[in-house]
Amino acid sequence: MQRPHLESSGGHRGPRAEYALEQKARKACINCRRQKMKCVVEDNDVCRRCRRAGLPCIFVPRANAATLPNSVLLGPQEDDFKGDVLRRLQIIEERLGLSDAFGGSHGAPADEDLSPDFSSLGALWDAVVVLRRTAPSSVPASIWRKSTVKELWLSFHDRMPGLHFMPRKQTFSAPQPILVASILFCSSVRGPRDVAELAPHYFTVVCNAIAQLSIPGSEVGATPEDTEEWAFQTVLAIVLAGLLTEAIVRETGIWISIAYRLILEHCPAHIDDTSREWRKLFSGVQIIDLEHASLHLSCPVIPIEAPLPGLQTSNRDQLYRLSRMMHTGLTHFTGRGLPTIWSYFTGQLPIPIPTAGGGLTSNFTAVDAAVIRDWARQLDEWLVEFTQNSEGSEEDVKLVFRQYVLHRLVVLSIYHPARGCDLWSNNITPKDQHELLLSARATLKLHSHDDSIWSNWDQVMITWAALIVIQGIEGGAGDPEDLNNIRVHLQMLKQLTGPHPGLCDKLVARLEGSLANIHTPGSADLQNAFENADPAMNPPLDQSWQIFDQSSLQYLMYSDWMA
16 A cells, blocks of 8 residues: 655645644554553544543654644643743753853843943953853843843942951952852842842852862863962952851851962962052951851961962061961860850750869860960950051041950850850859950940941851840849840841841841840849849959950940940
8 A cells, every 4th residue: 555645845735645644743642652552532632541531632743753733732731831841941051051142031131232231341241151151050040130230240339348358449340250259149138128139049159150160171260361360359259258158158168268279379479569469368368267267166277377478468467466366266276076156046055064163164274264365465465556556547446446346255255155155154253254244245335336347257246245245134234225235236137138038037036036035124123233233243443353454345435335
């Protein structure tokens, strides 16, 4: 029997040819084919077996079918089928990097590329193309809209306060992908709520970009001809992202190690006025390393002394002196499994073990006490040297005092987590109680005198101070202004925009939980409680037993802090 003769697609087919073609194309539906059963099609284009079973009847053309009849495409499953195909196609295009080649800004207007508003930022778009091509497929296409990217890029310096280790604003005419990712993340976190919702997606992009530095042959890790500029921007990007992720992101420590390695490999041997500010950038990496280590009581990664001549600085440098004393003190207490400040916020504190005589826990020795006293002495001397003998502006003096207050609380908090974070533990003496509470109260007042507080570490330490002050109130050693200062800090945390849930949500929940469980008498009752407290809580003028110099907290314009 001869097969029906089929002419070319442009010719005419007879009824028998059309019938044969349709039967050949829709040989069987999916369900019948799976069961290897004969498919009997009824008048309504549904086979008998699928109709009886109540299943959707979908015909699939054979591999050698000459064409696909309309009846295969037209049906109740058309929209689902097309949608599934488009989703699969988008994933394939993103994996292959073809979406942009086909005009593919999914979710972005096609005329954005032609707009003159974006033509002046050509280098920025080159970096964005690399980030988009290498980003995970889970990242929504809406974050790549040019209007959004431009707004976040241009508003970065307005939203992010200046870096105290690098006060001069840095500008880049040819930004590298990792720096662009970091700036988009930081600017979205600090932006209004509509862009803050995009911050988690930009964070994913940042993490992915930094991770690709460890992948051989990755596009993000590929170095251009100007390797020094690329490395400087990459390290700066890691520092910026780290300032807004330390505490909640433990991998920040790994990022710091990557940044340090890049500095060692790409910092030039000779630095002059035309070079990037490598020395200040190295100080920034040191600072974030020490802040991260203080929260997790981990060993600092960055050495005290810069290994390269171009990174070395005078022993009289303010940040060098602060980094040196913090590095020495933290290194002494790491590697011993001691509870940390951050463990109090995560609820991972161990149950304190009581010791005979009510002294310190057995984890600490007389050598530890000597290290802490020497640490405190150096910090007091650092404050005096860089304030009373400083010719800096009022902002510089304010910055020095803020660093002193925060680092002072770090020193006094070495023992506190090991005591179960209990200010009234049997393992703490009244003198230690008084000094810790005094320092926490001064830290809590930072918001009233300093509006430049913004990094994760600052917010965690002030919240830590607020929790200590709350315990002081519970024990009858409160101050009339304590509750007001706590509420000011709480309000500051709530006003900060950012992705939810984030660090501020965790801090707010912890603080509100502690406030909800205490008795909050009026100011007069607090004043009476403070005046009638144990005399040990109000020692005489001879305070030689204290670890820190009492007069340090009464310096200059901050003399009203202890009033």
